[in-house]
Amino acid sequence: MYEETGIAKPPRNLKIWVFKRWTTSSTPMLRRIVHPIGYNGNSSWKNFFINIGYGTLATVLNQMLKKVLPDITIGTGGHSYRKVYDVVNHELSHASHFSQVGSAHWAKYISYIMTYGSYGNGTGKNAELCGVGEMWGYSMGHIRAYEKYNPSGLLDDYPDVHTWLKPHVFWDLQKDKVLTKKQIYDCLVVGVDTYDRLVAKMYEKYPEKADEIEKAFTDNGITPNVPKPDTGDLTHDAFYTDKTVSSSFVFSGNNILTRNVTVTNSAKLTFRANKSVTINSPFAINQGAQLEMTCGN
Known part of the structure; x- marks a missing residue:
């Protein structure tokens, strides 16, 4: 997946525990966390494992933690191969995050997990970070999983039901070809710990798609409180964004907006606009590469 999409790989040398009798999985990354983890009162490492579904095994795990800590735990109990494939991709996606x-x-x-249970109820400190x-x-x-087993299902609505979690948003952004996996991932950066900050980052990176991004959230019960980017008086109708150009290419349109483009390998990028070309940063022309723009008929 990583070579195909450009998404960052998980850290090296992951320690993964697989348990045939467990039905739940997690990505606590315990070996990697160097910052304090907040818990008090009745919370503890034992409670943490109870909260992520490991019940009476928590005592054994608590003893094991003195010697070794997991990055990922996978429970395969009662699961089909397809379900395990789904779960493994879920947890590895967390590790990439x-x-x-x-x-x-x-x-x-x-x-958050230690304090409120596996996912809590959507309230409390850092609920939206978890969300x-x-x-x-x-x-x-x-x-x-759908790409591997049922590609046509990717055109359907999100196939699962959750309490307050809304993975439907990212599913819809993919299904409707608003953002790619990599474009979504590029928004999951330090500081994006609420829905509004996520929306703001998406608006910042993909201003031309603000209406479609907003719709994906509002259609799934999240109303962003974030101003949309100002695109000025000019109405752009052709967008060339988030590209690395390694061979010569011509892009045409009336009012072209381009952003986050790098031209490499002595390639020549040509914009042919009937009216205008707007270039927003970042935009880089590497040594030996070329940019050509023509406006008007």
Whole structure:
């Protein structure tokens, strides 16, 4: 998946525990967290494992933790191969998310789980941080499973039901070809710990898709409180964004908007606009590469 999409790989040397009798899985990344994890009162490492579904095994796990800590745990009990494939992709997607946000973010994630249970009820400190993370994990698990076993199902509505979690948002952004997996992943950075901050990051990176992004959230019960980007008086109707150009290419349109483009390998990128070309940063022309623009008939 990583070579295909450009999404960052999980950290090296993952320690993964697989349990045939467990039905639940998790990505606590315990070996990687160096920041304090907040718990008090009745919470403890034992409670943490109870909260993520491991029940009476928590005592044994608590003893094992003195010697070794897992990054990922996979429970295969009673699961079909397809379900295991879904779960593994879900958890590895979390591990890739960790690669991008690091220990401090993940410590808050784990603190939420320890305090409120596996996913809680959508309230409490860092609830939306958890919500954003599970949007990514659940949607990627299901998308990868459907890509392998039932590609036509990717055109249907999100196939699962959750309490307050909304992976439906990322599913719809993919289904409707608004954003790619990589474009979504690129928004899951340090500081994106609420829905509004996620929307703001998406607006920042993909301003031309603001209406479609907003719709994916509102259609699934999340109303963003984020101003849409100002595109000025000019109405753009042709968008060339998030590209690396390694061979010569011509892009045409009336009012072209381009952003986040790099031209490499002595390639020549040509914009042919009937009216205008707007270039927003970042935009790079590497040594030996060329950019040509023509406007008007």
